[in-house]
Amino acid sequence: MSAQPALARPRRAIVIGGGLTAMLTAHVLARAVDVIVIERDTLPEQPEPRKGLPQAHHTHVLWSGGAEAIETLLPGTLKELDAAGAHRIPLTTGMVAYSPAGWFRRWNESHYAITCSRDLLDWTVRRQVLADADSRITVMQSTRVLGLTGSAETVTGVTIRKDDGEEDTLLADLVVDASGKGSRTPSWLEALGAPAPAVREVDSGLVYASRVYRAPAGLPDSWPIINVQPDPRAGGPGQNGIILPIEGGRWLVTLSGTRGGEPTDDPDRFEEFALGLRHPLVGELLGKATPLTPVSVTRMTANRRRYYEKTGLPEGFLVLGDALAAYNPTYGHGMSVAALSATTLDRAVQRHGWNSPGLARRVQKAVAQHVNTAWAFATGTDVFYPGATESGPTLGERLSAKFVDRLTHTATGSGRIARALTDVMTLQDGPQTLLRPANLVAAARGPLKPPLTQPPLTAEERRAADYS
Known part of the structure; x- marks a missing residue:
């Protein structure tokens, strides 16, 4: 009697997590x-x-690099967000930002940001993804992944436990961990005998406190993002305040502070904290708005980067999103990195085939370029606060910070450098573009215009907000 053939694995992929990534x-x-x-x-x-998404209470921004990536994958998503009340804010025209080097000017539009609640964005994308009645996507909710199956060389699936306690094994040709900050991939790899990734953590002890307000009546539809940033090299804790216009005529306001300068969940102290920032603009504007919610606080805000692309993951396994790198949310890059990573995966699948040998490792290395840009923004400030790392900033981080400080100073009075920084901030260009000769010459010259002494609100904005 001939031997029975081995059962073939089903041709399918498993994605762990149900968020944006x-x-x-x-x-x-x-x-x-x-x-x-x-x-x-x-x-x-x-x-x-x-x-599973407590950080949704805080401000999130979808930069134009990420927005265009999502629109490429899911045409019509930006139109859906607009219909639901999301704001498309031109940059830097629609941003009033106080940097460590002073107030930025509001130059003509070169990029944009989409602002809305994180709940609206996730729901809109999820609905777009699952809208097709013939979708090849099955969502298993209330189900926990217990571990990976396979070996240190190849992942073959996952083991799961449902809410009723039933356990099962699901086989797949490709498994993607997109489970977010709570990812258990390091322990899963250890159980398979695979090497652990190198990890870099920068933890400034940052605490986030957020509250939703009803915006003052009569504001123009083009109301800007307001952002008072900390100065990490001024001594003392770094404190930040952001007013983000969202759907429904509301402001989502996030305050943050590093060790020794943290905000609390006390609603009576929320505006007081905002008034104590490097400039009181955020607090003064909140005094004219109406609070709608209690204060939500998040304390787990460490920057954590796992270098899976250098470790060499098992075949058939990929890690994306916050499971790969989680950032201080100040710069709002997480969602845009997720979107750009998805387009990177899409290009690789189209070029090489979804189940081609080495696909996951190839994609893991390719998405590192998006992660590295966001990581540089997120840690370039945090690393200078006491206790953020065991050994303090590296030499490379110190040199990079000096260069960025010079660019930021120049950008307060130079449209060219403001544009170059915005190219990178919105993830529409890589940081290497800042080293172009024209940018280096402009940075050496410094700002072409004198520093602003007051927030660059327009006359209409000042009148509408009754701000003197």
């Missing part, structure tokens, strides 16, 4: 193969908070 990844893979999305929460049917 996971949905965009599932959408890309579903163009080629059946996809199972495994999410431990129950996903809301409306734009509502969910337990």
Whole structure:
């Protein structure tokens, strides 16, 4: 009697997580193969908070680099967001920002940002991804991944436990961890005998406190983002305040502070904290708005980068999103990195095939360029606060910071350098573009215009907000 053939693995991919990164990844893979999305929460049917995404209470910005990546993958998403009340804010025209070097001027539009609640953005993308009745995506909710199956050389699937306690094993040709900051991939790899990745952590002890306000009546539709930034080299804690226009005529306001200068969840002290920033603009504007919610506080804000692209993950396994790198949310790069990573995966799948040998490792290395840009922004400030790292800033971080400080100073009075910095901040260019000869010459010359002494609000904005 002839031997029975081995059972073939089903041709499918598994995506761990149900957030923005996971949905965009599932959408890309579903163009080629059946996809199972495994999410431990129950996903809301409306734009509502969910337990597994506590950071949604705080400000999030989708920069134009990320917005255009999402639109490429899911045409019509930006139109859906606009219809739901999201704001498209031109940059730097629509931003009033006080940097460590002073007030930025509001130059003509070169880029943009999409601002809305994180709940609305996630819901809109999820609805777009799952809208097709013939979708090849199956979502398993209230299900926890217990570990990976396979070996140190190849991942073959996952083991799961459902809410009712039932456990099962699901096989797949590709497994993607997009589970966010709580990723358990390091321990899963250890269980397979695979090497652990190198890790870099920068933790300034930052605490975030956020509250939603009803914006003052009569404000122009083009109301800007307000951002009072800390100065990490001024001594003492770094404190920051952001007013972000969101849907429904509301402001989402996030205050933050490093060790020794943290905000609290006391609503009576929220505006007091804002008034004590390097400039009182945020606090003064809040005095004219109406609070709608209690204060939400988050304390787990460490920057953590896992260098999976250098470790060499098992075949058939990929890590994306916050599971790969989690950032201080001040610069709002997480969502844009997720979107750009999904487009990188899409290009690799189209070029090489979804199940081609080495695909996951190839993509892991390629997405590192997006991660590295966001990481430089997020840690370039935090690393200088006491206790942020065991040994303080590296020589490279110190040299990079000096260069960025010079560019920031120049950008307060130079449209060329403001544009170059915005190119990188919005993830539409890499940081290497800052080293172009024209930018180096402009930085050496310094700002072409004198520093501003007051917030660059327009006369209409001042009148509408009754701000003197």
